[in-house]
Amino acid sequence: MRQNGLDFDQLRMLLRQHEVFFISEVAYAIFEPNGTLSVMKKPSEEAVKRKDLGLDTFNEEAHLSYCLVENGVIDQTSLQLIGKDEAWLKQLLQKNGYERLQGVAYAEWKEDEDLYVVPKQRNRKEK
Numbered sequence: 001m002r003q004n005g006l007d008f009d010q011l012r013m014l015l016r017q018h019e020v021f022f023i024s025e026v027a028y029a030i031f032e033p034n035g036t037l038s039v040m041k042k043p044s045e046e047a048v049k050r051k052d053l054g055l056d057t058f059n060e061e062a063h064l065s066y067c068l069v070e071n072g073v074i075d076q077t078s079l080q081l082i083g084k085d086e087a088w089l090k091q092l093l094q095k096n097g098y099e100r101l102q103g104v105a106y107a108e109w110k111e112d113e114d115l116y117v118v119p120k121q122r123n124r125k126e127k
Contacts, residue, residue: 004031015039065116069093069107072100072120082109093117 012023014037020026025045030038050056066078068089079085089107092115098104106118 006031011037020045063111065108065110067106068109068115069101069104069117071106072102072104074101082111 011029015021015023015026015029018037018039020039020041025041026039027042028040032038066082067075068078069075074086074089079089090101092109093099093101093104093107096115096117098117098119103120104117105120108116110116
């Protein structure tokens, strides 16, 4: 820590970014050359996984999410990747209460889930 000019407050902040709130939970922590911290928790402090509990995992499929709109602009590449078109997206946005793309800061879609939309913040004067 001294070599890298880190104090305990900084270390604790970096640990919290890894959901570690007590230093005693850490088995190993490595301060990487790029300034990030890699953390390995003690086995007793690791999160429980579905397979650890013997729960069904073989029917569960992981899906990526796709950014479809950013700052009011449609990401055509993402639409192509999911096999959809602008008409589908605009209909989905309307279903979620967004008539205009300009009102959308970010829209993300994931298979088997609805569209997640972050609206653009309005200026106080516009309200």
